[in-house]
Amino acid sequence: MQQNNTTKDDLEIRSLDTMCVNESKLEHRWYHNLKYLLLGIFFGIVFTKAEVISWFRIQEMFRLQSFHMYGIIGSAIFVAMISIWLIKKFNIKTIYGEEIVFHKKEFNKGQIYGGLIFGFGWAVTGACPGPLFAQIGTGATAVVVTLLSAIAGTWVYGYFREKLPH
Numbered sequence: 001m002q003q004n005n006t007t008k009d010d011l012e013i014r015s016l017d018t019m020c021v022n023e024s025k026l027e028h029r030w031y032h033n034l035k036y037l038l039l040g041i042f043f044g045i046v047f048t049k050a051e052v053i054s055w056f057r058i059q060e061m062f063r064l065q066s067f068h069m070y071g072i073i074g075s076a077i078f079v080a081m082i083s084i085w086l087i088k089k090f091n092i093k094t095i096y097g098e099e100i101v102f103h104k105k106e107f108n109k110g111q112i113y114g115g116l117i118f119g120f121g122w123a124v125t126g127a128c129p130g131p132l133f134a135q136i137g138t139g140a141t142a143v144v145v146t147l148l149s150a151i152a153g154t155w156v157y158g159y160f161r162e163k164l165p166h
Helices: 002-017 030-049 055-062 068-090 109-125 129-137 143-163
Strands: none
Touching: 030 129, 055 068, 055 109, 109 143, 129 143
16 A cells, blocks of 8 residues: 555656656566557658658748648647547546556746757757658768767756756
């Protein structure tokens, strides 16, 4: 019983950090994760075909010259809104029967700073974290520098996290 309370308290604290709040408690063998690899490859192909990973398309978006990326991002937001509404409305669970919990998020000024830094990095490099791997997969090996920079930035954030405004 005490372990359950400790786990619950831990999840409540982590939900404030918006980190890993919906972790599954199930344990699977290593090959169980291959489906995520296949899904990632599928999304990489879709992103490539839809030109989502195109540096040119991203530059068009930041120069307000094309609707292409806004349409894709807007479609993704719309699908996510509908999906969340359906999950809440019908109390849909995961395929393993686990409950899906949505935690309330509070707005803070750190999100503005983080959003600006993220957008600046996206505009300068022509990539956000998802398409980085697809860009490398298409043979744009120079993007490895962007990937290593993103990893370094994540590490720096984690190191200074407690000192930053949240």
